[in-house]
Amino acid sequence: MNTHINQDASLRPIESVAIIGSGTMGGGIAMNFANAGIPVILLDISEEAIARGLALVERNYSISVKKGKMSDGQMTQSLSLIQTSTQYDDLAQCDLVIEAVFENLALKQQVFTTLDKHCKQGAILATNTSYQDIDQIASATDRPQDVIGLHFFSPANIMKLLEVVRGDKTAKDVINTAMDLAKKINKVAVLSGNCYGFIGNRMLRPYGREAGLCLIEGASPEQIDGVMQDWGMAMGPMAVGDLAGLDIGYKAREGLSPADKGDPKSYCVADVLVEQGRLGQKSGAGYYQYDKDTRARMSDPLVMDIVESKALELNVTRRKISNEEILKRLTFAWINEGAHILGEGIAQSPRDIDTVYTFGYGFPKSLGGPMQYADSLGLNNVYQSICEFQKTLNDKNWEPAPLLKRLALSGETFDTLN
16 A cells, blocks of 8 residues: 655664654554554653553553453563653654644644754654644744654554655655555555645545535434445444544634634534533533443434524524435535545545545445545546536535546546546
8 A cells, every 4th residue: 555655765764763642642653663663752741641641551452462462472562662751852862753742733833843952863753633734833843854744543553544744845755764664563554745634634524514514404413324324334424523522623623714614504513512511422422412331322302402493593494305415415525525635636546545535434445435436436427416516505615626527527537547
C-alpha cells in the first residue's frame, strides 16, 4: 500500500521517538513504536497525567495478552521501551517527535515552537491532528521542511490506517521516511495533501451533513443508521457520533466561520444534544440512550421531540424519506467529495481514497471503497443522481465535481486514474 515513495529521496534514521501527550491517542501511538522495538519517550505536563496514560497503556497490553495477541514476555518487552518525561530537554536526541495534544491550533503551535527550541536539527516533527492546517502548525517553527502530519486513527494501537499529510514545505526525505516507517509499525499508509480534514475527515463532512439534513427533513436516527448498517457499514453515522462523542464535532464547529460550518439545519440537532449534556455513549445519552452497564443502545423519543422542534423553528416541512434516498444522499456525498479531492490533487489516486475508507472508516471491504463503488454503479448514473439532488434539494453542495462530470460524460471510470 505504501506506493508513493519518491525514489530520489533518502530516508532519515528513526531510532528513537517521542510522543507529546499521554492520553488515549498518545498512549496508543506509543504502543505502535514499542511493539516494533523502537524506544519511546511519552511526555506530558505532569506526573499525574503520565501515570494515567501509562495505566491505560498497561491495560491495553493486558487486553492483548488475554486475547492471545501477545505473550506476557512481549508485553514486558514493549513496556520496557516506553519511558516517560515532563521535560522537553529529554527529547533533544529523538529522531521523531509526534504531537498528540488536544485539537486546538494555538496549543499545537505552542508545542511546535517549544519543540523547535529543544529538538536536534534533522529531527522530524509530526502532528497527529485530524483536520488542522499542517502549514500553520509548521509556521510555528524555523524548520517547516521537517514538519509533517501523521494522522493515526483511534484506537491507535489497533487501527491500521495512517494518513501521512505533506505540508507545502515538507521535505521529500521526511515524506519518504514517514511512509517507510508506517510499514515498520504495521500500518497502511496513504499520502494526503494539506486541506481541512485531509482525505478521510474531509469526505466525512458531507456524509455527516446529509445525515443531519435527512434527520431534520423527515428521517429518524434509527432509520438512517439502519439503512447504512443494512448496506454494509459497521455502524451508522448517528451511532458513530455517539460512540466518538458529539462534543468533538461541536468543538470543531466552534472554530469555524458560519460559512464553513455550512447549513445550520445539518448540525442544529447535534448542537442541542450537546448543549443538553447528551454527548453520546460517555454521558449515557446522545442520539440514543445507553444502558450504563452494558452500553446497549435504545431509542429515545426525546430526540425526535428535539428534531421536530428544530424543524418547526427552521421552517422545515418534514416528509417521508425513503431508504433509497438516504443511501444515495450519504454515499454519493462521499463520492462527489472524493472526486473534488482527486481533482485538487489532495489524494494521489482513487485507490488511496478507497484505502482510507476501508481501513479507517468501516466502509464495507466487499464494495472496495467509495470510488470503486461509484465505478460499479456507473459514473454516469451517479452523476445524473447528483444533478437531480442539486435540482430537487436546491443545494449548492450538490454541484457535481468537475472530475466526476468529465469522467461520467466521457464514459470513463475512476479506476482509469489509478
